[in-house]
Amino acid sequence: MTESSDSTTTKLDLGFDPDELRAKYRAERDKRLRDDGNEQYVQVNGKFAHFVDDPYVEPGFSREPLTDEVEVVVIGGGFGGLLAAARLREAGVKDVRLIEKGGDFGGTWYWNRYPGAQCDIESYIYLPLLEELGYLPREKYSFAPEILNHSRAIGEKYDLYEKACFQTEVTGMRWDEESLRWEISTNRGDRMKARFVCMSNGPLNRPKLPAIEGIESFEGHIFHTSRWDYAYTGGDCTGNLTGLEGKRVGIIGTGATAVQCVPHLAQSAEQLYVFQRTPSSIDVRGNKPTDSAWAESLESGWQDHRMQNFNTLVSGGITEEDLVNDGWTDIIGNLITIARSRPKGESLTMEEMGARMELADFQKMEQIRSRVDDLVENPATAEALKPYYRQFCKRPCFHDDYLPSFNRPNVKLVDTQGRGVESITEKGVVVDGEEYEIDCLILATGFEVGTSYNRRAGYEIIGREGQTLSDKWANGMRTFHGFQSNGFPNCYFMGVTQGGFTANFPHLLNEQSVHIAYMVSHGLNNNVHIMEATREAEDQWVDTIKQMAIFSKSFLENCTPGYYNNEGKPGQGNSLIGGQYGGGPVAFFKILRDWREEGSLQGLNFE
Ligand code: NDP
Numbered sequence: 001m002t003e004s005s006d007s008t009t010t011k012l013d014l015g016f017d018p019d020e021l022r023a024k025y026r027a028e029r030d031k032r033l034r035d036d037g038n039e040q041y042v043q044v045n046g047k048f049a050h051f052v053d054d055p056y057v058e059p060g061f062s063r064e065p066l067t068d069e070v071e072v073v074v075i076g077g078g079f080g081g082l083l084a085a086a087r088l089r090e091a092g093v094k095d096v097r098l099i100e101k102g103g104d105f106g107g108t109w110y111w112n113r114y115p116g117a118q119c120d121i122e123s124y125i126y127l128p129l130l131e132e133l134g135y136l137p138r139e140k141y142s143f144a145p146e147i148l149n150h151s152r153a154i155g156e157k158y159d160l161y162e163k164a165c166f167q168t169e170v171t172g173m174r175w176d177e178e179s180l181r182w183e184i185s186t187n188r189g190d191r192m193k194a195r196f197v198c199m200s201n202g203p204l205n206r207p208k209l210p211a212i213e214g215i216e217s218f219e220g221h222i223f224h225t226s227r228w229d230y231a232y233t234g235g236d237c238t239g240n241l242t243g244l245e246g247k248r249v250g251i252i253g254t255g256a257t258a259v260q261c262v263p264h265l266a267q268s269a270e271q272l273y274v275f276q277r278t279p280s281s282i283d284v285r286g287n288k289p290t291d292s293a294w295a296e297s298l299e300s301g302w303q304d305h306r307m308q309n310f311n312t313l314v315s316g317g318i319t320e321e322d323l324v325n326d327g328w329t330d331i332i333g334n335l336i337t338i339a340r341s342r343p344k345g346e347s348l349t350m351e352e353m354g355a356r357m358e359l360a361d362f363q364k365m366e367q368i369r370s371r372v373d374d375l376v377e378n379p380a381t382a383e384a385l386k387p388y389y390r391q392f393c394k395r396p397c398f399h400d401d402y403l404p405s406f407n408r409p410n411v412k413l414v415d416t417q418g419r420g421v422e423s424i425t426e427k428g429v430v431v432d433g434e435e436y437e438i439d440c441l442i443l444a445t446g447f448e449v450g451t452s453y454n455r456r457a458g459y460e461i462i463g464r465e466g467q468t469l470s471d472k473w474a475n476g477m478r479t480f481h482g483f484q485s486n487g488f489p490n491c492y493f494m495g496v497t498q499g500g501f502t503a504n505f506p507h508l509l510n511e512q513s514v515h516i517a518y519m520v521s522h523g524l525n526n527n528v529h530i531m532e533a534t535r536e537a538e539d540q541w542v543d544t545i546k547q548m549a550i551f552s553k554s555f556l557e558n559c560t561p562g563y564y565n566n567e568g569k570p571g572q573g574n575s576l577i578g579g580q581y582g583g584g585p586v587a588f589f590k591i592l593r594d595w596r597e598e599g600s601l602q603g604l605n606f607e
Helices: 008-014 018-032 046-052 079-090 144-157 256-268 292-297 302-314 327-340 350-375 379-384 403-407 453-457 505-525 535-557 585-598
Strands: 069-075 096-099 170-176 181-186 191-199 221-224 248-252 271-276 411-415 428-431 434-437 440-443 460-462 491-493 531-533 604-606
Touching: 008 350, 018 350, 046 221, 069 079, 069 181, 079 096, 079 144, 079 191, 079 505, 191 505, 248 256, 248 428, 256 271, 256 403, 271 428, 302 327, 302 505, 302 585, 327 350, 350 379, 350 403, 379 411, 403 411, 453 460, 491 505, 505 531, 505 585, 531 535
Parallel strands: 069 096, 069 191, 170 460, 191 491, 221 440, 248 271, 248 440, 271 411
Antiparallel strands: 170 181, 181 191, 428 434, 531 604
16 A cells, blocks of 8 residues: 555545545644744743742742762652662662752652643553552542652652752752762752762753743733642632632643643633644543452562553554553554454565554544544534644643533634734734733643753753763764763763653653663772763764654654654754654663673773
């Protein structure tokens, strides 16, 4: 089957015309392509600087600056930092200090407490260290408070509170060649030293603002979803936003966050305007309580097995069973059915496989679009809510109440036809020349992804011979396996830095943590002072990343703009997916495992 095959039988069998859909996807993408790409967003400062303040702590916190030394400093107290610290502890590394900007552990789940906040990935594979903590989540999909509590429980279990520095932002890191230590400075006046540093700053940690004309002039109440203003809205993360009674509310953005909070806004606001540029793909949520009989049947090692099973399926692999069996794995199940329908004994070329993958994707998205028709009464609103792009061009969403919210008389979808909000005035939001007057504007506009690593981290890293990481990465990231960069010894990056991207992000963080713990404990046990990626190993890995990225480039180019494809400019800047290992997470995790098993720590220099 080739791209242009469109036999009548195929159309009849499928119930849609692949060529027509392809053309429609292209037209929808073209509407949204814009020259300014990432530049359409601005930093949260000036009038909006308070958008990144911590609303969950008492003001006035202070403590004595620290000038001591620890073996390992871990920057970031979200899942990545917690996992790294936990795996280090398990590997016998005791002297570990976490530094965290927030007032507690939890990372993204510490900051994001908007009404309805919930994780789209099944809780049994998303919440880390379940077996280690002897905990089983209450439901198939956990709500934010349970995830935040679990983060705290990890901190308790691994004794990470004692040395942790909360409400502390790293302001700089400098390698000292004399003491062979990292010097870490913070906004609390600390000048501490560490032999190893592990950075888990989070991939989506800095809220971003759209540079919409007039945004500064709005005189009503305004906030970003990542710091929900309950003092204004009333209620809590379960809803009941009594402060919105009699209020006209506007929300800009229709991504995963908006999908979860819109149903609560719809219930409480007198009038809700949802300003949409691109509709999300909204599949069935289907949450349910944890089955106690199933829980009792679980055997040791079940969580890792389940995580691997999910990861294989969502990375395009085939397994006999689908343990998670939800919207994420559904598209792959679809693909397998189509792939298996080939005549006996015939094998498929890569091109044929790609074409079948595309067909399966069309089918899945047709199902998503027909779900909109089933749930939304007004045909024009329903049409505007239908996503026309391939499923993994944007983060797929799952919700049972979002679409029906548009049937309420107090909720209006303001579709901007892919152009975005035109301008903002003192009184409201303008689309197509019409001003929608509102009392409160909520920005569900997401987080910085395409900006530089240092800008998102909030600090500069100065390595050997005074070289800064910004300079070294000015033309793109350079790492060995995504962890280390030549010139920056004993320093490890976590997250989406040239590793294997997976839908279940904590899975990647766990594999990275195990690997970092292996390297650090090796360094400490063998009294190695410097462990640094060699230039050759780094060059080779960067080449591998570039060569393999070619596989996903045409897919990303054809996608509607978003942070997955650097806002329509894949290959330039730091798109979330394009700069990752193109062989997929299953192969990437195997590379790491094989490297550890081989045992000679190839690619690292020791002093
Ligand atoms: P996103 O970046 O996904 O969404 C931002 C939204 O703002 C998009 O709909 C975007 O439109 C819209 N937007 C931006 N500028 C304008 C404009 N000028 N006019 C109109 N609309 C505009 O942010 P989210 O906070 O929703 O989600 C971020 C990520 O956080 C998710 O992708 C997901 O990875 C994670 N998340 C995970 C959850 C989970 O279940 N685990 C829950 C919530 C979030 P456009 O699409 O056209 O760019």
